[in-house]
Amino acid sequence: MNQSASTASRWIGVGSSRKTDPVQAATEATQAALLGTDPKLVVVFCAISFPLERLVGQVGALTRGVPMIGCTTAGEITTNSAHDDSLTVCILGGDFTATTGVAVSASDDLHAAGSTAAALESSERPHEVLMLLTDGLAGNQQEVVHGAYAQIGAGIRLVGGCAGDGAAMAKTYQFHDGRVFENAVVSALIGSDSPIGIGVQHGWRPKGEPMLVGRSQGTTVFELDGRRALDVYLERAAVPLDLGRDEETFTNFAMTHPLGLHRGGGEEVRFINGADFDSGALNGIAEIPQGSLVWLMEGDRASVLEGTRASCEHALGELDDHDPIGLLLFDCIARRMVLGDAGVEAEMASIGAVFPPVATAGFYTYGEIARTSGVRGFHNQTLVTLAFS
């Protein structure tokens, strides 16, 4: 299948395949996405179930010499639908510019990895965006964003997401120029003469009074309001403390009950992905700093879909009346879990309600990146919409 759009000088093609054979899948999706003779950037999102070397190698072989980045996911998004165990290939061509980078062994120094990946030469086009695909399991991803920001400054906005692995949360992979990496940050600096829009929206609302983070280290919170963080969290959520004894029950619950963090640029959502039942600590995947104020957040299908709509409308608004020709979506896995299968369809429909039919690619992430103003840009449980015109 394929969906495409182009203006006189730029084009974006998206192809998808659900074939299990890596060569067949790569061929089907790449050919569908390759709409012109002048491709500039290949973006690959695929399930972790594929033999990755062969899959990515085949995409690379079919687009030889064209810069490529990509990653494994927790669900692949293609025009109008989302799947597991599939491959989505998106190709930007024509009058786009693109350069790519990769930083390996990211967990050794996430800040440095962000800086390395962002050390790309600007095309000096009027509209530029840096896309980062990272390993969300490698530590505090805000550091990656900070590192990238410290490298390229405020002039270029950042978008992207953390790679996934179904929902196993064990190991993710990043792709660069036909090769497969782990624990890496891959990047693409995309330039255009026509506006690029970014929308960022979660879909959660604060519940109850704020709590003070008494003691925390990185992504782990030990104390809230001077007591064991887990106890206070469960109390505030008004659920039995028993819930804090079973790992699976707790994780499922926490998935839809993130913490809201008050930040200079507004409110950010912090996903809680586990707890230490003995020490009473809560584990997140982004930093929850000591001394900060947090809220318990709640959401439902309606609020998540409301977030989708707002994210898309904002991105569309930034195109300044230019026609959109393609979308890249970085959508949180937790939002997908709240929505369920039927809800994912509803989400695709609400994207379709905002945008005219355009080539769409994306994936369900373990964390989202969008720095549009200020310096922060790592998000949780959020939909980041990147729209090209």
Added chain:
Amino acid sequence: MYSASELPEFLAAVSSATNPQVALARGVAQMAGTFDAEVVAIIKGDEVLASIGYPKGKEPTTDLLAAAQRRSGTIKVPGSGLATASTFDLVDSSCTVVIARADLPLTSVELGHAQAMGRILELALRLMDKLTENERLLEEHRAHEAVLEAILRIQQLISQRQPVETILQAITTEAVVLLDADLAGVALHTQSGPAHGSLGTVTDEGRQLGTELASREILQAGLEATLSSPGVPTSITLETPMGEGKRAQITGVPVFDDGNPVGGLFVVSAGPSLPDVQIDTATMETFASQASIALTDASTMDELEHAFHDHLTGLPNRALFQDRFNHALELGVRRNTTTGLLFLDLDRFKTVNDTFGHSAGDVLLREVGDALRQICRACDSVARLGGDEFALVLEDCHPKTALIVANKLLANLADVTNPTRAADGTGVSIGIALSEPGCESVDELMRRADIAMYAAKAGGRGKAVLYKPSMGQTRLDHNAAANALRRALERDEFVVHYQPIVDLRTRQILSVEALVRWMDPEKGLVPPGAFIDDAEETDLIVPIGRRVLEIACEQAARWRRDTPGASDLQLSVNVSARQLWHDGFRRDVQDLTADAGLDPSALTLEVTESIFLNDADSAGERLRDLKSLGLRLAIDDFGTGFSSLSYIHNYPFDVLKIDRAFVSGLGTSENSGAVVRTMLALAQQLSLVSIAEGIENPSELAQLRALRCGQGQGFLFSKPTTAENLERMLGNRRKTSVPNSPVGL
């Protein structure tokens, strides 16, 4: 919005850095993060020590140095154009900090916080310098570490929004220990009178000072030292009550509230070893900036609280409510859900105030506020709009839900507004308005809810009423009108005039229609049009109507009994919808006719089509119920409303009254009489007596006769007139018909 809670985070980030360069890099990144500023730079001399926001290696050094020197102005932010740069100095390390944010410049409060961060950064840098410089300074290292820990503790109190007194107390206690003084204090100016503030001590010497001297004097000395020579130790002699002078050294540095100097943080050292005392002014300033943050934060919170909450009930005030309501409406529009607004008004609240005093009124308002808070879901917004008016927003609200909530409120508030409190009992009336496409503005919904609330009051108080367009556009000044009408009732100022209804063929008076007038001692005779609407809305129509019925029944009975030839005279009385719905109405009719000795069959009650507006079935039941008394029913003003023919067809009417609008100009080219003809045919088919209203000239009469209309009334025969005049006309009844010229008024 910036939160003071981010300072501990900053502290943790910079104090854990392993070398000055990392600390500086983290410092600028943290500051940028805290204030969401794109650019932060630290400049020393002509060198940019650290910066963030520019592509690495392409920092515009000249621009940054210029901005640092200019101390204000603009600077280019990549991707955003020019932005206002805020700058401040770190005196201790001769550095300047430049912060630029694209959307808005830093506020004075934010700048204060940034300066506090700068101080912490300086402290951390100094600590590192010393660490690398010499191992001997380990002791000092610990001291500085202790300062950072103390600041963290203070910051936690600020984050928890502890009372400002508690925070200042903590600051002075921490300061006295870490500055190795005998006594520390925060002294604040007052508008008039002596300084006030907080004192802390841990040493015996300090305690002794505290006992010997009034704290006010110490605070005053601290304030003076701060003002006269900030940061410089001053020797003073404190006079004790025992008359002996005590030598002490006092040092103060200023504290600020929202950028304005409001006093000082000072330390006092006393005792024999005085000359050796060394004061670490940098640390003092660090504590002073903590005090400034606490004061600024407290006044900001105070202002916020004051600006958006009602002092009496603690509920959001009108300003905050409108904001929340607006938000709820916008959300409703986006989600395509209905937003409900409930207006609550205490009934007879004025009586409570007048009878029991304003403090009793305040207690009642507070209790109502508490009750509302308890009843409402967390996501509903409750507010006191002022006076005795409260409001409640219901998100995603079905009309039925709104009524259920309103009725629950009525039930629960009944306890609060219990009659034991006020002799005649207060209650609550609720008006409800729901958003709908085209009506999604705060103002319009508030207007509608207000109108509905008055409709609830008019409907008998203690009720909840949903807004309907038929309720009209404006709310009148009901209170004044209601009071006047109530007084008129008490003074029996309502009188009844009568208009004859005649046989159109013979002009003989068959019946009289009773019409109410108000004989106002000041204004004279007031026509019904001037007061009936108010009477309806205030529910006073019920007692007024009863009085009219009473007078008219007595009069008609007297005429039938005493006036020759009038023994079969009929009486027509108008009944408003509100009277009809009043539960005692049938009983009133029964009693009044019986008391007057009027045969019910001589009475016709006239109702308009509006009685079928709300609940046609129940209206029919009420009519049949009345009819069972043996009286007759007329449908008045027929054809003017929204009636369908089914009303007369299905209900037990005896008389159809054709409105003057159809009669006027009969026989002229504009009015061919087609409508009247149809009505008459209808009446005939249903065996109804038809009465034409508003007959004003002979040609109309001629036409009606030609159309075989049986009865009529109008100025041609007589205007409504007094009982005396009518009695005279009745005297002539048998002899002649009603005279051509109007009689009476």
